[in-house]
Amino acid sequence: MASPLARPAASVPSVDAVVARMRALDAALPARDGVAVFNRVYLTVTEEVGRRLDAGGFPDPRAAGTLDVRFAQRYLAAVDAAGEDRRPPACWRPLFQLRRHPGVRPLQFALAGVNAHIGHDLALAVIDTCRTLGCEPAELEDEFDRVGELLVALEERVREELMPGPDLLQIADPLTHLLGSWSLERARDAAWAAARALWALRYCAGIAEEFTERLDAAVGFAGRMLLTPLPG
Template sequence: MEAVLARMRALDERLPAHDGVAVFNRVYLTVTETLHHRIEHGGFPAPRRAETLSVRFAQRYLTAVEAERSPACWRPLLQYRRHPGVRPLQHALAGINAHIGHDLALAVVSTCHALDCAPAALEADFDRVGDTLVSLEERIREDLMPGPDLLEIADPLTHLLGSWSLERARAGAWAAARLLWTLRRSPELAEEFRESLDAGVGLVGRCLLTPSAPKTRTSRAYADLA
């Protein structure tokens, strides 16, 4: 765990503060430090399983952002990381979407192979890791939420960001992990499913990173009349 934390801290030092990957990295560094603390202090009944899952999970993110060609789910964040119309909260949620929606399922399967166990043996650890992520989601939204001028009910950005759910993404990741484990003896089908999962999560990420246009005089006038 210390090795992946060191890589995240080095990335944090290297990237400009407003870079979209840096925004997500700060969020994920907090999550990983929290997980490490809970594992070290008895928060998981099977610490070896929990640490293996957490490390393999984190390694997928670090490999993706450092790769010459990243998985499709990470490309929207990497492409829009410096876009002036994309808000920090969008960057954070797009990173969480890629990491939970795609990487978590693959990390579960990788952990099962490493520990020679089925996904059912990891379910309790998976749930505790997920609970840590969910408990931080509200704080993430509070810290990175756009200002009041962008929070009108009719604002597209408000609607877009309110439509994504970490709970649903986590449930989808568990279902995907179980399916990938079932398909482990059918490599072609497993690869086809992985590619489909990667592309689908990438599409959601691109939607989350829809740039917000500055308000025009006309849109302000309609807002005043509402």
């Protein structure tokens, strides 16, 4: 498997191309498949990024578009790896391994995907974008924050669409405790800190590689907890 810190390809697909790929996945996967559940909510946010780019909603459209695409490419690479019987990053493995488990609820699948994508992929996507554009993370902070606002909307959408009704989600429900154990805001803040650390370590390949592997493993462990099968 290629190093997660390998320099990305110079060419950057458009946001529209990424959206088209996600739509194709949505059409191909069974609705209850755990990857399909995450893909649907992520597709919605990526479509919104495209609309805002077209409407001039980012101060630096090139930087925002590049960050969005590099971010999405990390998820799509994991999908490709799983589809080709290669090992995806550790952060994604729980979702691919448990994607058809009848004891895992749709909300868990969605949050596990968000956990993997933000907890691990976002920091590496910032580094990918800096290398593509020849800039430093500080120059992407505005775009990172604006994309982050859309990610908050992603979490809200997940909860609105997939949260059981109030009559079903009681305080004793194990899902209640799982929901309280993970925060998108904390994950986003940690991703920015990790991106800055990786950038500072960019000339220390061995240390950067170890840092990335540990980040991947830690996020994977959190994802496995989020996917704990629950009683119906």
